[in-house]
Amino acid sequence: MKVSAIRCCMVGVSDLGRSLELFQDLMQLRLERRGMLSADELQLYGLPAGTGTQYAELSCAGHPTGRLRLVQYSPTPTRYVRSDHDGADSPTDIGPKALDFYVADPILPRVAEIERAGYKFRSRPVRHQVGRAESEECLFTGPDGVPILLMVGHRHSDAELRPGCLTGPYSEIATISIVSGDLEASRVFYEDVLGMALIVDAETGQSHRNSVNDLTGVPPDTRVHFKVYAEAGEASGKVLIVHFFERTGRRLLDRMRPGHLGFSLMSHACDDLDTLARRLAAGGFAIVAPPTRIRTDHDERRALLARGPNEELLEFIQAS
Numbered sequence: 001m002k003v004s005a006i007r008c009c010m011v012g013v014s015d016l017g018r019s020l021e022l023f024q025d026l027m028q029l030r031l032e033r034r035g036m037l038s039a040d041e042l043q044l045y046g047l048p049a050g051t052g053t054q055y056a057e058l059s060c061a062g063h064p065t066g067r068l069r070l071v072q073y074s075p076t077p078t079r080y081v082r083s084d085h086d087g088a089d090s091p092t093d094i095g096p097k098a099l100d101f102y103v104a105d106p107i108l109p110r111v112a113e114i115e116r117a118g119y120k121f122r123s124r125p126v127r128h129q130v131g132r133a134e135s136e137e138c139l140f141t142g143p144d145g146v147p148i149l150l151m152v153g154h155r156h157s158d159a160e161l162r163p164g165c166l167t168g169p170y171s172e173i174a175t176i177s178i179v180s181g182d183l184e185a186s187r188v189f190y191e192d193v194l195g196m197a198l199i200v201d202a203e204t205g206q207s208h209r210n211s212v213n214d215l216t217g218v219p220p221d222t223r224v225h226f227k228v229y230a231e232a233g234e235a236s237g238k239v240l241i242v243h244f245f246e247r248t249g250r251r252l253l254d255r256m257r258p259g260h261l262g263f264s265l266m267s268h269a270c271d272d273l274d275t276l277a278r279r280l281a282a283g284g285f286a287i288v289a290p291p292t293r294i295r296t297d298h299d300e301r302r303a304l305l306a307r308g309p310n311e312e313l314l315e316f317i318q319a320s
Contacts, residue, residue: 001195001275003194003196003268004270005196005236006066007267008069010266011068013143016072019143026113027101027169029168030058030061033057036052037051038296044292052074053071056069065172066171066173071264081146081256082095082145090250092218092248094248094311096179096255099146100150100240101150103150107138110170114140119141119142127211128215129155134155135152139217159230160228162174163235165235174238178242178310179249196239204226222244225243241310265315267316267317270316271318290304291303291304299319301320
């Protein structure tokens with residue numbers, strides 16, 4: 001059984017046109033497909049029959065991994081997956097966090113154009129080191145509260161930064177971050193059950209700790225541990241597990257799901273859903289929807305939905 005990197009991240013938005021102004025026009029991601037969620041998808045995702053939807057799927061120059069699917073619902077949802085820039089949720093609450101994009105050095109021109117588009121950054125760019133990787137990063141609040149991180153990989157391996165991904169000003173989604181309350185449970189899920197490769201496993205050192213605290217919006221001198229999981233040979237669509245030790249907050253229960261505003265689903269390819277279902281059950285992880293044959297507006301597939309140990313919702317797709 002093989003599970004891929006994240007092929008696509010679903011983000012619920014209240015205004016698809018406004019969101020495309022950021023991701024398609026400004027960030028120059030390529031529009032791959034527009035359409036509506038099918039009746040089968042609505043049922044799979046637990047949405048009422050007849051829910052109005054419009055979606056747009058974007059890539060970086062056609063790359064199949066790390067794509068973005070923006071979905072506008074009618075009626076407009078009132079529930080947000082995460083709102084930690086305005087104080088409604090804590091940055092250390094357990095659950096989905098941010099979408100991460102690489103940009104070229106220098107980072108400040110990218111920051112300036114995002115600000116001109118009306119989006120606010122949590123901090124100025126922060127340069128720091130985790131393990132052997134050296135990064136410069138800053139985080140802004142995107143459409144409908146979704147946190148978006150811009151990153152320059154000053155010293156990143158080919159396992160972290162895909163060669164050639166910066167043919168435009170912004171990469172595909174290189175990484176998504178998840179706040180974890182239990183590093184061992186996360187290890188079991190991503191390594192033992194899904195079989196992904198651990199490529200970073202390090203705590204921020206004391207000399208960089210407060211810079212990372214500023215970046216993430218947590219109190220000074222908070223310890224932060226990072227684990228990065230990837231598909232072997234694929235540098236994008238990675239999962240970044242972030243752990244805040246004793247500062248860990250509450251669980252964002254049932255927040256991550258289609259039909260809510262913000263980062264609501266991460267989709268992976270899998271070549272054997274039946275084996276995956278058995279592994280998930282044996283590990284005690286919740287199967288939200290068992291392997292089910294569905295039709296979308298462009299293909300037929302089998303799909304399985306599962307809940308990870310940090311309130312993350314994952315979709316696994318097996319080609320028909």
